[in-house]
Amino acid sequence: MNEYIAGASTLGYAVVAMFFLRFWRQTSDRLFAIFSASFWLLCIGRITVHAVRVADDHLHYLYLFRLLAYVLILYAIIDKNRAKPSARPPVSG
Amino acid sequence: MAAAVYLLCALTSLACAVLLLRAYAKSRVRLLLWSGLGFAGFTVNNALLFTDLILLPTDISLILPRNVAALASLLLLLYGLIWDMSEGRRGRGGEA
C-alpha cells in the first residue's frame, strides 16, 4: 500500500513541476521557474529514496533534496518581495 | 542538524499555505484555495516527518500517515491546477 502511495506521490511531484514550468513559460515570472525546480527536486528525492532502498528515509543526506527544495521555495518568496522596485513603502500586515 | 532541516521545511510550507490562503481570502481565485490547502498538507507532512524521525523512537514509524499526507496534498494542488486550467475549456453546459 505504502509503495503505491509513494509511487503516486513521486508522479504527483513531477506533474506539479510540469505545471509550474508551463506557468513560467507563460508569464516569465521567475517564481514559477524556482517552484518548478523545487518540485523536480522533491520528485527526484522520492525516486532516490526508492532507488537506494533504505527501509525508511533515515539517511539524512537523502533529505538534502527536500532541504534544497524548500530552500528554493523560500528563496523564491524572498526574491518575489525583493524584486519589486516599488517606491511605495510596504504596508505592514 | 536534521531537526533544523525538517523544521525549516515545515515552516516554509506553512508560510506558503498562509500566503496562498490569505490571497484566496482576498481574491477568491479558487486556484489559490486548492494550492493553499495543498501546502497546508505539505506542512502536515513535514511536521509528521519531524515527529517521526526526531521525536518518536525508531520502532514507531509514521511512514504511512506521512505518505498519505504527501499524496493528499499533491492531489489538492493538482485538483486546483487542473480544474483551474480546464475551467477555460469546459463549455458551460447550461444554455439558459
Add this chain to the structure above:
Amino acid sequence: MANEIPESVRRFVSMHVSSIELLEVLLLLRQSADKEWRAEDVARVIGSSMMSIRDRLANLSARNLVAAREGSDDIWYRYAPEEDLARVIEEVAALYKERRLTVINMIYARQAAGDIESFADAFRIFKKEGD
C-alpha cells in the same frame, strides 16, 4: 483580430469578468433588474453549485455591479450597476447573445492568465496599497 469588439466591452471583461459563470450570474440578474435573488435561486437557474455562486455574487457585489441586502436569514442581491457601466453591460449582453464564442474566448484568455498571476502575487508579503 476579433473584429470590432467595442473597447468598452473589452475593458469591462478584462476588469470585471473573471469567469463565464460570473457573467451568467450578472446577466441573469440584469434580466430581472427589479427582482432580488438569493444565492440559492441563482444556483438553481444557472445550474451550478451554491458555494461557487455565493463567491460570484460576493465578487459582483464587491465590484458594485449588484447590490447586497442582508436579510434575516440570507443575503439578497439585486442588479445595480452605475449608469455608464450598465450601458456597457447592455453591450456585453448583446454581444454574448450574438457572438457567444467571441466573448467566451475573451474571458478564457483573461482568466487563465489572471489566475496564474494571482498565484505568483500571493507570495508578495507586502501588498501594494489599493490592491
